[in-house]
Amino acid sequence: MIQRTLLVRARLGLHARAAAKVVRLAQSFDSAMELTRVDNGTTADAKSILSVLMLAAGRGTELRASADGIDEDAAVNALDQLFAQGFGEMEQESGG
Amino acid sequence: MTAQPQESRFKGLGVSEGIVIGQVLRMHIGSRHVYHWRINVADLEAEHQRFRAAVELARQQVVAIKKQAEERLGKDHAYIFDAHLLLLEDAKLTSDIERQITDEHSNAEWAVEVVGDRLLSLYSEIKDDYLRERGSDIEDVMQRLLVALSGVRPQHRSLSEDAVIVAQDLLPSAVAELDLEHARAIATDTGGWTSHTAILARGIGIPAVVGLRDFYRRTRTGDKIIVDSTRNEVILHPAPATLQRYQAEVLSHDSPRGAGNARERGPVQTLDGIEITMRANVEVPAEFEGVEKFGAHGVGLYRSEFLLARRGVAVSEKEQQLAYEEVARTAGSDGVIIRLFDLGGENLREQFQEPEKNPALGLRAIRFGLRNEEVMRTQVRAILVAAENSNVKIVLPMIADVNDVRRAKAIIQEEADGLAKAGRAFGDVAVGAMIEVPSAVLMADNIAKSVDFFELGTNDLVQYTLAVDRGNDEVAHWFRTLHPAVLHSIDRSLKAAFNAGIPAIVCGEMASTPAYAVLLIGLGATDLSMTPTAIPRVRRALVGIDSRDARTIAKECLNCETADQVESIVRERFGKLWPNLFPAKSLPERRQTAKPVA
Numbered sequence: 001m002i003q004r005t006l007l008v009r010a011r012l013g014l015h016a017r018a019a020a021k022v023v024r025l026a027q028s029f030d031s032a033m034e035l036t037r038v039d040n041g042t043t044a045d046a047k048s049i050l051s052v053l054m055l056a057a058g059r060g061t062e063l064r065a066s067a068d069g070i071d072e073d074a075a076v077n078a079l080d081q082l083f084a085q086g087f088g089e090m091e092q093e094s095g096g
Numbered sequence: 097m098t099a100q101p102q103e104s105r106f107k108g109l110g111v112s113e114g115i116v117i118g119q120v121l122r123m124h125i126g127s128r129h130v131y132h133w134r135i136n137v138a139d140l141e142a143e144h145q146r147f148r149a150a151v152e153l154a155r156q157q158v159v160a161i162k163k164q165a166e167e168r169l170g171k172d173h174a175y176i177f178d179a180h181l182l183l184l185e186d187a188k189l190t191s192d193i194e195r196q197i198t199d200e201h202s203n204a205e206w207a208v209e210v211v212g213d214r215l216l217s218l219y220s221e222i223k224d225d226y227l228r229e230r231g232s233d234i235e236d237v238m239q240r241l242l243v244a245l246s247g248v249r250p251q252h253r254s255l256s257e258d259a260v261i262v263a264q265d266l267l268p269s270a271v272a273e274l275d276l277e278h279a280r281a282i283a284t285d286t287g288g289w290t291s292h293t294a295i296l297a298r299g300i301g302i303p304a305v306v307g308l309r310d311f312y313r314r315t316r317t318g319d320k321i322i323v324d325s326t327r328n329e330v331i332l333h334p335a336p337a338t339l340q341r342y343q344a345e346v347l348s349h350d351s352p353r354g355a356g357n358a359r360e361r362g363p364v365q366t367l368d369g370i371e372i373t374m375r376a377n378v379e380v381p382a383e384f385e386g387v388e389k390f391g392a393h394g395v396g397l398y399r400s401e402f403l404l405a406r407r408g409v410a411v412s413e414k415e416q417q418l419a420y421e422e423v424a425r426t427a428g429s430d431g432v433i434i435r436l437f438d439l440g441g442e443n444l445r446e447q448f449q450e451p452e453k454n455p456a457l458g459l460r461a462i463r464f465g466l467r468n469e470e471v472m473r474t475q476v477r478a479i480l481v482a483a484e485n486s487n488v489k490i491v492l493p494m495i496a497d498v499n500d501v502r503r504a505k506a507i508i509q510e511e512a513d514g515l516a517k518a519g520r521a522f523g524d525v526a527v528g529a530m531i532e533v534p535s536a537v538l539m540a541d542n543i544a545k546s547v548d549f550f551e552l553g554t555n556d557l558v559q560y561t562l563a564v565d566r567g568n569d570e571v572a573h574w575f576r577t578l579h580p581a582v583l584h585s586i587d588r589s590l591k592a593a594f595n596a597g598i599p600a601i602v603c604g605e606m607a608s609t610p611a612y613a614v615l616l617i618g619l620g621a622t623d624l625s626m627t628p629t630a631i632p633r634v635r636r637a638l639v640g641i642d643s644r645d646a647r648t649i650a651k652e653c654l655n656c657e658t659a660d661q662v663e664s665i666v667r668e669r670f671g672k673l674w675p676n677l678f679p680a681k682s683l684p685e686r687r688q689t690a691k692p693v694a
Contacts, residue, residue: 017176020179020182045188050189051186
């Protein structure tokens with residue numbers, strides 16, 4: 001299993017559209033994937049949008065991503081990249 | 097004779113630019129009654145089947161909507177529906193509902209309602225505004241499931257030519273399913289600038305005003321309505337005079353859909369080579385993109401009180417700092433001028449109970465700040481910190497005399513000292529005064545010596561100079577932007593700034609109306625700030641005139657006795673000199689009382 005801490009950079013936080021991207025990505029890997037809020041320990045199944053939404057992760061929230069399985073490295077790297085891009089949100093264009 | 101319904105105005109939040117005159121189309125969404133009945137054990141499997149069929153039907157519908165949205169709105173908007181799809185496919189959601197069916201022997205509708213309510217209540221506790229608004233995604237999916245269970249496909253609505261959609265709330269898929277080619281505008285009771293309704297309305301470029309509170313129940317389908325997102329309001333049953341005014345404005349207004357084509361940038365020069373700076377007035381983040389799009393020279397007026405509209409005066413320093421940094425990024429190297437909170441007791445009634453008898457003359461703007469020092473100090477700190485890496489200035493609203501300036505500047509200095517002492521990084525900010533009160537105009541020479549720049553707020557200047565409430569129709573006849581008294585006030589303020597060697601920016605609606613902007617140039621203004629969408633049309637007018645002609649006309653106007661005389665001079669001279677720039681409909685109308693100019 002591997003773990004990495006990720007930061008929610010997007011101005012609007014991990015909202016529905018961003019969550020959809022995270023979940024779609026997570027679903028493309030075989031490994032089991034979880035996201036845990038560093039501040040309060042709430043854990044979400046990264047393959048369930050409902051679960052991810054309930055993290056209520058606003059901008060600036062730190063999340064520990066963990067993946068366990070055959071493609072765990074690639075999974076965490078891909079997630080890392082998506083977070084680093086601020087979920088590729090169009091809202092990002094206006095700054096943030 | 098039947099009584100005409102009274103014209104009434106409702107304040108909300110304009111989240112997508114534009115003005116539309118149309119007819120109300122009410123949309124009632126949601127709040128269906130869900131009944132509970134007990135399922136016999138023998139029928140439980142059938143109930144599960146019914147539920148799964150409904151999920152599949154709902155899924156197919158969302159796939160279709162998503163496709164439609166991708167074509168119409170682009171991929172990024174369609175991601176909203178990807179979230180809906182994922183919700184419908186979410187094993188946790190469906191298994192929760194199925195467990196409810198099994199454990200409670202309840203019908204599928206009831207199970208959906210119970211599980212949906214539980215999720216929504218979790219969502220409503222979320223602290224973050226934006227994420228909380230997203231509860232509507234879950235609601236939307238639940239509604240769709242309920243409709244699918246009833247076996248009815250939601251009907252596709254086609255709209256009349258000039259339909260303005262009025263609803264308490266619009267669920268995202270309802271917006272996407274609408275016949276958007278014909279929807280002209282949207283007005284809703286709830287929602288904020290980040291609601292899906294707002295995002296989608298901006299995406300397709302139709303005006304929207306949200307957060308109108310209890311507007312929906314006052315309307316009937318077919319009512320005449322004006323949606324004016326530039327002024328954050330809608331007008332129900334507009335009176336004939338109001339309609340006329342708006343028809344003229346709509347004619348001279350660039351449609352936001354085509355606005356992208358009007359991209360022109362760089363300095364604006366009159367025919368005789370006078371350079372005019374054109375800045376943007378902004379309030380909500382939705383307007384920020386217009387700054388770049390319309391080639392504004394930074395932000396000339398940022399109405400910071402928007403931050404309070406969302407959270408009240410409790411808005412934190414950090415939150416403000418982020419907002420100011422964002423607007424500073426938008427403004428770029430040309431900078432942003434942040435107006436300190438310009439509001440009064442009537443905006444904050446919950447926190448400051450006693451309604452004032454005369455709020456326009458009451459404890460508002462800089463007076464409010466000087467009385468509630470902590471609110472002002474917090475804002476000043478946030479601005480100073482935001483100024484560390486950006487070009488940020490402060491303008492003080494409703495300055496009455498130099499005493500107001502001194503007290504405000506002392507506070508700014510104290511906060512800067514405090515930050516320095518605490519070892520926090522911050523930047524220096526220039527401080528200007530809004531000139532919008534007659535006493536400030538009369539003392540302008542004096543005030544000009546203690547500030548770095550002037551900013552002329554023409555809306556309030558007209559209102560205070562003529563002592564006319566612009567919102568009161570009974571006295572609308574006395575509200576005359578082109579009153580010689582107003583022109584003299586502008587002239588005097590511009591001269592005071594010029595003599596003191598400080599810049600003077602004219603903001604307010606006057607600058608955004610081409611004919612008035614030309615008159616302002618004639619009075620010596622060279623720096624205008626206006627709503628971003630107005631920039632192309634004002635630019636077009638200014639590059640087509642010779643400022644010396646404008647000066648001659650302005651001088652003539654200053655010698656007039658009445659607003660009627662000024663208006664007829666403008667009408668005649670403009671019409672003659674620049675017939676192509678100023679067709680008759682763009683000039684002030686002739687009033688019955690107008691006397692012909694000799």
